[in-house]
Amino acid sequence: MSPELQVTAGSYDSYIMDKTDNEEIKVLHIDDNKSLLALSKLMIETFDPKIKITNISNFDEIISSCMKYDLIITDYDMPGANGVELAKDIRDICNVPIIIYTGKGCEEIAEEAFQACINDYIRKELEPAHYRVLVQRIRSVVEKDRGQKNLRKSERKYRLLINNMNEGVALYRVVYNENGEPVDSKLLDVNPSFERIIGMSREEAIGKLRSKLYSDNALVYEEYINVAETGESIILEKYFPSINKHFWISLFSPEKDHVAAVFKDATKEKKLMRELESSLERIRNVLRVSPHAIVVTDIEGYVSNCNDAALNMFGFKDVEDVLGLNCFEFVSEKDRKKALENWVDRINSGTLRFYEYELKNKEGTKFEAIVSGSVMRDEADEPTGFVLNVEDISERKELREYCIILNNAIEERFLEQSKDHTHN
Numbered sequence: 001m002s003p004e005l006q007v008t009a010g011s012y013d014s015y016i017m018d019k020t021d022n023e024e025i026k027v028l029h030i031d032d033n034k035s036l037l038a039l040s041k042l043m044i045e046t047f048d049p050k051i052k053i054t055n056i057s058n059f060d061e062i063i064s065s066c067m068k069y070d071l072i073i074t075d076y077d078m079p080g081a082n083g084v085e086l087a088k089d090i091r092d093i094c095n096v097p098i099i100i101y102t103g104k105g106c107e108e109i110a111e112e113a114f115q116a117c118i119n120d121y122i123r124k125e126l127e128p129a130h131y132r133v134l135v136q137r138i139r140s141v142v143e144k145d146r147g148q149k150n151l152r153k154s155e156r157k158y159r160l161l162i163n164n165m166n167e168g169v170a171l172y173r174v175v176y177n178e179n180g181e182p183v184d185s186k187l188l189d190v191n192p193s194f195e196r197i198i199g200m201s202r203e204e205a206i207g208k209l210r211s212k213l214y215s216d217n218a219l220v221y222e223e224y225i226n227v228a229e230t231g232e233s234i235i236l237e238k239y240f241p242s243i244n245k246h247f248w249i250s251l252f253s254p255e256k257d258h259v260a261a262v263f264k265d266a267t268k269e270k271k272l273m274r275e276l277e278s279s280l281e282r283i284r285n286v287l288r289v290s291p292h293a294i295v296v297t298d299i300e301g302y303v304s305n306c307n308d309a310a311l312n313m314f315g316f317k318d319v320e321d322v323l324g325l326n327c328f329e330f331v332s333e334k335d336r337k338k339a340l341e342n343w344v345d346r347i348n349s350g351t352l353r354f355y356e357y358e359l360k361n362k363e364g365t366k367f368e369a370i371v372s373g374s375v376m377r378d379e380a381d382e383p384t385g386f387v388l389n390v391e392d393i394s395e396r397k398e399l400r401e402y403c404i405i406l407n408n409a410i411e412e413r414f415l416e417q418s419k420d421h422t423h424n
Contacts, residue, residue, distance in 0.1 A: 025051045025142050028066060030074040030086070031101075032057055036124075040073075043131035044138070051138060062086070067094040070142050076102035076109055084109075084116045091117070097145040099137065119145070167264045168194040172210060174228045174257045182225045185210045185259065197265050199243075216240040220249065227251045228259045237266065246270040293390040296376075299383055301327045301343065313392060315362035327388070332358040332366055339371075347375060347383050359390070367394040 027044075031037050037055040044051055054069070056062060066072060072090060076083040087098045097119040102109065113121045119141045122134060162169050172185035187205050195201055205213060210224070220238055227234060233252035240247065246266040254260050287294050293310035297303055303322050314330055316322050331339045335357040342355055351374050359369045373388035 023050070025071065025138065026069045027051055027053050027138060028062070028069040028072045029053050029055050029101075030057075030062060030072065030078075030083075031055075032075065032078050040131070040134075043128070044135055047132050047135045048139070051135065062090065066090050066096055069096060070145070071097050071099065071138060073099045073101045073138075076100050076113075077104055084112050084118065087113075087118055088116055097141045099141060101134075162191045165191060165193055165262075167262050168197045170194055170205075170261045170263075171254070172224065172259045172261070174225065174259065175209065182228070185224055185228075187213060188258075197263070214240070215242045220251075223251060224259050224261075227253050228257055293392075295327060295388045295390060296385065297327050297388065298385040299347070301386075303327060304385065310390065313361065313390065315365075330359050330361070332360050334358060343386075349375075351375065356393070367392055368397045369393060 025048075029037055029040060031040075034055075034057055037057065041053040041055055044053055056065075072087075074083040074086055078086070083100045083102065087100070090096065090098065099120045099122060100109070100113045100118050101122050101124060103124040110121045120137055122137055124130075169189075169191040170187060171189040173188055174182050175184040175186055177183045187208050187210060190202055190205055192202075194205070198205075200213070210221075220236070223234060223236060226232070231253045233250065235248070235250045237246065237248050239245070244267075246269075247263045248266045250262045252260055287307045290307055291309060293313045294307045295303060295310050296305040303325050306319060306322055311317065311319065311322065314322070328336055328339060339355070339357055346353075351372075354370050354372050356368065356370050358366055360366045370391045370393055371388055373386045375383050376385045376387060378384050
């Protein structure tokens, strides 16, 4: 090896690259000069051990093996072809980055190389420092190519995700007037769900101004502009009269002056919510006028709602006064243990069936009552509380006791009359 190409330990330390990428780089080097191939392999792998060079001087092997490499370095002037023509043949098979590495440097060759979309063009030199530059250029080209491929891969994943979303997606760019004031937005891209939900094809929509696409544009115009200018995301619900639909809309800005809208047709949900609210209101009205006391509790017995009859029964004026109180506070001491045992026992069965307890109102006045009810459960079928029906049976019980006393008196009177008749 000539003195000018020798690399000492000190020069190696000064030339070795600071590497941030630990991934191996596979390079195919094509040249008809075998001595230069060997020298280049030694120098490149010395400066950067992560770069692995494979040398080829038999051009018949190139096409069949090019797909295995991260980069191809080729000489320009070779028997039967030049590097640019070879690069074009390689590009027909695989999209691997290519560097033209030649001793015949001139502007014409450089222009020909770049017109053929060659990634880089480097003149051969014999100075050791040149190989450090070559290593840097190799890394630069490969890392750029990997970055672009990763970006395309991410874009494909993004596009696949967006295209398979049930929600509609639309990307807009804000349009400004000559004074720099936002006046509209242009639709740049949509997904298939946009077409299904809005009823407009991609071809009809792309490139159109938002004000021309939707007659209800003014409904959310300010929100779109605000998101584009501030970058702050928002979620809103809007009704669009022109198409008679409700939408839940999420707006965010992926880049300056752009707004992405992810939206879902909420028309059916809104209708169901209205029907549910109407149904609940009817139930509340029925409970409100029911002559029976009805109390709703959580699983531990704390009151969450009750009707007017329950308020009257326990001596309260307003529901707010009852909320948070435990229903067992209204069971007298003599029946409280039994009530708790029945409560726990009936959680799993789902019903409380006509238990008779002595209850007490707010003032402590005791009365007899029959308590029945059913367990409320969530979507996972877990118990969440009880709906209780409480019936004051004090008068009924007094009447029953009076009937017993009266019946006993009649029986005693009958027996006395029977005895008198016997003695006579």
